[in-house]
Amino acid sequence: xxxxxxxxxxxxxxxxxxxxxxxxxxxxxxxxxxxxxxxxxxxxxxxxxxxxxxxxxxxxxxxxxxxxxxxxxxxxxxxxxxxxxxxxxxxxxxxxxxxxxxxxxxxxxxxxxxxxxxxxxxxxxxxxxxxxxxxxxx
Amino acid sequence: xxxxxxxxxxxxxxxxxxxxxxxxxxxxxxxxxxxxxxxxxxxxxxxxxxxxxxxxxxxxxxxxxxxxxxxxxxxxxxxxxxxxxxxxxxxxxxxxxxxxxxxxxxxxxxxxxxxxxxxxxxxxxxxxxxxxxxxxxxxxxxxxxxxxxxxxxxxxxxxxxxxxxxxxxxxxxxxxxxxxxxxxxxxxxxxxxxxxxxxxxxxxxxxxxxxxxxxxxxxxxxxxxxxxxxxxxxxxxxxxxxxxxxxxxxxxxxxxxxxxxxxxxxxxxxxxxxxxxxxxxxxxxxxxxxx
Numbered sequence: 001x002x003x004x005x006x007x008x009x010x011x012x013x014x015x016x017x018x019x020x021x022x023x024x025x026x027x028x029x030x031x032x033x034x035x036x037x038x039x040x041x042x043x044x045x046x047x048x049x050x051x052x053x054x055x056x057x058x059x060x061x062x063x064x065x066x067x068x069x070x071x072x073x074x075x076x077x078x079x080x081x082x083x084x085x086x087x088x089x090x091x092x093x094x095x096x097x098x099x100x101x102x103x104x105x106x107x108x109x110x111x112x113x114x115x116x117x118x119x120x121x122x123x124x125x126x127x128x129x130x131x132x133x134x135x136x137x138x
Numbered sequence: 139x140x141x142x143x144x145x146x147x148x149x150x151x152x153x154x155x156x157x158x159x160x161x162x163x164x165x166x167x168x169x170x171x172x173x174x175x176x177x178x179x180x181x182x183x184x185x186x187x188x189x190x191x192x193x194x195x196x197x198x199x200x201x202x203x204x205x206x207x208x209x210x211x212x213x214x215x216x217x218x219x220x221x222x223x224x225x226x227x228x229x230x231x232x233x234x235x236x237x238x239x240x241x242x243x244x245x246x247x248x249x250x251x252x253x254x255x256x257x258x259x260x261x262x263x264x265x266x267x268x269x270x271x272x273x274x275x276x277x278x279x280x281x282x283x284x285x286x287x288x289x290x291x292x293x294x295x296x297x298x299x300x301x302x303x304x305x306x307x308x309x310x311x312x313x314x315x316x317x318x319x320x321x322x323x324x325x326x327x328x329x330x331x332x333x334x335x336x337x338x339x340x341x342x343x344x345x346x347x348x349x350x351x352x353x354x355x356x357x358x359x360x361x362x363x364x365x366x367x368x369x370x371x372x373x374x375x376x377x378x379x380x381x382x383x384x385x386x387x388x389x390x391x392x393x394x395x396x397x398x399x400x401x402x403x404x405x406x407x408x409x410x411x412x413x414x415x416x417x418x419x420x421x422x423x424x425x426x427x428x429x
Contacts, residue, residue: 009186011283011369013179028350042194043349044358067359069190071346078186080283080362 002036005074006052008061008082015082020052023075025068034075041070045079047124049132060085062132064125085136088129097126142412145405149398156394163387170380177373187366191359194352195330202353204298205360206328213250215302216240217293217325219309219371220260221379222278229310229318229382230259236320237308252302256289256372278376286369294361297326309371310378316385318378325367328360
């Protein structure tokens with residue numbers, strides 16, 4: 001099967017650089033899949049779970065905020081953070097989720113726009129982490 | 139002639155100082171390695187980001203995006219990135235004086251200046267001017283992308299509210315272990331990036347499918363681009379700080395060595411003088427006994 005070159009790059013270094021069969025990512029308009037020889041494409045990436053398949057094995061990553069570019073049979077993700085599901089500390093993510101929920105509730109009560117946006121982003125990240133960790137366990 | 143004990147104490151003191159400066163030198167060189175590694179890891183992200191930006195912004199209508207809006211400049215915001223700690227030679231004072239010159243120049247042109255201080259040294263210096271709008275202190279040691287995001291969000295909000303019309307970043311660029319120079323970077327309004335290679339550009343702009351529209355993508359990308367710039371400046375300052383400290387501590391250590399050498403000579407002279415005068419006493423006493 002034809003493969004596509006996947007690269008996931010974060011400010012703290014490249015996370016993945018590999019030939020893979022299929023990539024699924026949380027795009028602006030919802031999840032999308034990319035196979036080999038996809039046409040040139042550029043999309044923003046939401047916080048969520050990125051997955052790819054290689055040698056019949058699924059891999060899951062939590063990604064947050066960035067964009068992706070497909071060209072010349074390469075797909076490059078530039079994201080603020082990316083973590084493999086199996087490397088995620090579930091306990092810490094749970095705590096982060098609870099903290100974010102509490103903050104969000106507080107921000108809603110006081111109707112603070114900025115804090116609300118921050119809490120929402122933190123909550124999304126925590127949930128994406130938990131989901132990626134769960135998917136990786138299966 | 140100073141007393142023997144005084145000189146000896148002083149030598150001990152200088153020796154201890156040189157031990158400290160030597161240790162600081164070693165710590166700085168270890169930290170420099172870490173900072174350089176951090177820079178190295180950031181490079182691919184930075185390069186790819188710049189490439190994507192230039193692809194996208196080519197042929198974009200800049201005026202529609204709030205972060206690219208060019209206005210009459212009434213207020214200039216300077217983001218001054220320094221280190222949190224001192225003892226690194228003239229590194230921070232170079233940045234501060236560059237920023238101060240810019241400040242005076244803008245004010246001479248009748249523009250208002252507001253300051254954002256990243257790093258404690260700059261914040262301490264500029265506090266008395268009363269122009270500091272926000273300070274971010276004690277973050278230069280272990281900062282991450284989210285620290286840069288917080289700073290750039292603050293700057294962007296102020297800019298979009300119309301409270302600043304232009305933003306410049308003053309930071310210390312890391313050229314090499316021996317050379318670090320203050321550098322000024324234009325941050326806002328974001329200028330459309332000139333496409334680097336002509337052939338690269340033409341290949342891209344036509345054939346791409348964008349999701350969402352390029353304009354909307356830019357709205358997401360521009361704040362990220364600001365984060366990247368701020369983060370980059372912080373990385374440069376981080377590495378420069380340690381390099382400057384290494385040099386400063388190296389100089390201090392060799393100055394200590396010189397001082398120890400001089401003091402040892404002084405000590406030997408004083409000791410010799412004491413021996414001579416004791417001998418004189420003994421000889422004088424013996425002569426007197428002979429009678």
